[in-house]
Amino acid sequence: MTRITVTVDGTSYSDEVEPRMLLVHYLREAVGKTGTVIGCDTSNCGACTVHLDGRSVKSCNVLAVQADGHEVTTIEGIAVNGELHPMQKAFHECHALQCGYCTPGMILQAIDVLNENPHPSEEEIRVGLEGNLCRCTGYHNIVKAVQQVAGQDSPVEQPEGATAGVQS
Amino acid sequence: MIPAAFDYLAPTSVADALAALAEAGDDAKVLAGGQSLLPILRMRLSAPEKVIDLGRIEELRGIREDGDHIVVGATTTYTDALASDLLREHAAVLQDAIKEVADPQIRRRGTLGGALVHADPAGDVGAPALALDTEFVITGSAGERTVAAADFFQDLFETAVGEGELLTAIRIPKHTGWGAHYEKFVRVSHQWSIVAVAATIRVEGGSIAEARIGLTNMGSTPLRATAVESALVGVAATDEAVREACAAAAEGTNPPSDLNGSADYRRALAPILTRRAVLAAAGA
Numbered sequence: 467m468t469r470i471t472v473t474v475d476g477t478s479y480s481d482e483v484e485p486r487m488l489l490v491h492y493l494r495e496a497v498g499k500t501g502t503v504i505g506c507d508t509s510n511c512g513a514c515t516v517h518l519d520g521r522s523v524k525s526c527n528v529l530a531v532q533a534d535g536h537e538v539t540t541i542e543g544i545a546v547n548g549e550l551h552p553m554q555k556a557f558h559e560c561h562a563l564q565c566g567y568c569t570p571g572m573i574l575q576a577i578d579v580l581n582e583n584p585h586p587s588e589e590e591i592r593v594g595l596e597g598n599l600c601r602c603t604g605y606h607n608i609v610k611a612v613q614q615v616a617g618q619d620s621p622v623e624q625p626e627g628a629t630a631g632v633q634s
Numbered sequence: 635m636i637p638a639a640f641d642y643l644a645p646t647s648v649a650d651a652l653a654a655l656a657e658a659g660d661d662a663k664v665l666a667g668g669q670s671l672l673p674i675l676r677m678r679l680s681a682p683e684k685v686i687d688l689g690r691i692e693e694l695r696g697i698r699e700d701g702d703h704i705v706v707g708a709t710t711t712y713t714d715a716l717a718s719d720l721l722r723e724h725a726a727v728l729q730d731a732i733k734e735v736a737d738p739q740i741r742r743r744g745t746l747g748g749a750l751v752h753a754d755p756a757g758d759v760g761a762p763a764l765a766l767d768t769e770f771v772i773t774g775s776a777g778e779r780t781v782a783a784a785d786f787f788q789d790l791f792e793t794a795v796g797e798g799e800l801l802t803a804i805r806i807p808k809h810t811g812w813g814a815h816y817e818k819f820v821r822v823s824h825q826w827s828i829v830a831v832a833a834t835i836r837v838e839g840g841s842i843a844e845a846r847i848g849l850t851n852m853g854s855t856p857l858r859a860t861a862v863e864s865a866l867v868g869v870a871a872t873d874e875a876v877r878e879a880c881a882a883a884a885e886g887t888n889p890p891s892d893l894n895g896s897a898d899y900r901r902a903l904a905p906i907l908t909r910r911a912v913l914a915a916a917g918a
Binding site for chain 2: 468484485486487488491507508509510512515518521522523524526529531532575578579593594596597598
C-alpha cells in the first residue's frame with residue numbers, strides 16, 4: 467500500500483491505496499465521486515475524463531499513485547455554490563445529452579477545449595472532442611453547446627446529406 | 635479491468651531510477667506517461683512485480699536546442715512537444731505526426747520517449763523519428779550511449795534499449811526550412827495507423843532537393859522508404875512526377891495482415907499515401 471494525498475474538487479484526501487488502483491476507481495470508490503463514470507475500460511471512450519492539474523486526462527489510464535500531490539477536478543466540482551458551470555448549463559439548454567452516460571467526460575473535455583482555444587471553429591471543437599464517444603451519437607447538440615459557451619452565434623452546419631427533403 | 639498487483643517506485647532522478655531498475659532486474663516495467671503501459675497492465679498482457687515511474691524525474695522533461703540538434707527529454711509529453719516552437723521550426727514532421735496521435739487526453743499524458751521505447755509499429759512517432767535521423771540517448775549504469783535511428787528499432791516492440799537501461803533523450807538533427815507532412819490512414823479518428831507516411835522534403839527552385847520518408851505499420855518496425863527518397867531527388871514537385879517516384883514505396887516492406895487490411899492492401903496504400911505526403915510536404 468502507498469499513501470497518497472490528492473486534492474479532489476477542492477478538498478484534500480489522504481488515503482492508503484494499492485499502487486495498481488486506477489485513478490477512476492480511487493475517485494469513485496475511495497472518494498465517492500461517482501459522477502465520474504467508467505465507460506469502455508479501454509481508454510477509448512473518454513467517459514472517465516477528469517482534469518488533472520487543470521488539464522483533461524482519462525482517469526482509467528492514470529494510476530491513483532501518479533496523482534499523488536496533484537489536483538483533480540471531476541464533474542462534481544465544477545458547479546460553484548449550486549450554480550451550474552456555463553458548460554453544464556449549455557449542455558442542458560442545447561439538449562446535448564440523451565442517455566447522459568458520456569456527459570461528465572464530454573463536459574470536462576469541452577471545458578478543456580475552450581481553455582486551450584476560447585474561440586474554436588466547429589471543426590476544432592469536433593477534433594477536440596475526438597477522444598470522447600457518445601454512443602447515442604448525439605454529437606450535433608454537444609458541438610452546439612460548446613459553441614454556445616464559446617459565444618458563437620453561427621449555427622452548426624448540417625452534415626452532408628442530412629438536410630431533410632432538399633436534394634441538390 | 636484491474637492490473638495485477640505490483641510494487642510502485644517513483645524515483646526523482648535518473649540515477650535513482652537506474653539503481654531501482656538494476657535491483658528489480660527483468661521483473662520491472664518502466665512507466666513514462668502510461669498511455670500504452672496502463673492498458674497493457676489492465677488487460678494483464680503484462681504483470682510486472684515492480685513498476686518504476688519516471689514521471690517525477692524533472693531532468694527527463696523538456697526541449698532544448700544544442701547546436702545543430704534539438705534535444706527532447708524522454709518524458710516530454712506530446713502536448714508539450716506540440717507547443718514547442720523549436721520542434722515546429724526544426725522538426726516539423728514530428729509535430730505533424732504527434733497531432734495525429736490518439737486524442738487530446740492521451741496526448742496530455744503520453745510521452746515521446748515512452749512511445750518510442752514501446753515501439754508499436756502502428757504508433758505514429760517512430761516513422762518521423764526515423765525520417766529525421768534521430769539519435770537515441772540511452773543511459774545505463776555504465777553511462778550514456780547514443781544509437782542511430784536505423785539501429786534503434788529492432789523488432790516488434792523491441793528497441794536497442796537493453797536491460798537496466800533507459801532512453802533518456804532523443805537528439806533530432808535540425809531540418810530547418812524542410813517541408814513536412816504526416817499522412818495517416820485510419821478508419822476511426824483517434825485509432826492506430828493502418829498505414830501512415832512521414833515525409834519531410836527540402837525543395838529548391840520548384841524541385842525536390844532532398845527527401846526523407848518514414849513508413850508506419852509497413853513492417854515490424856518503422857521503415858525508411860529509401861528507394862523513394864532516391865527517386866525523388868531532382869524531381870519537380872508536381873503530381874505526375876512525384877507519383878512515379880513514389881511507386882516503389884512498398885518495396886522491401888513486410889506489412890502485417892489484420893482486421894483492418896491485408897498485407898496486399900497495405901502495399902497498395904503505401905505509394906498513394908507517400909505521394910500525398912510528399913506533395914503536401916513540398917507544398918504542391
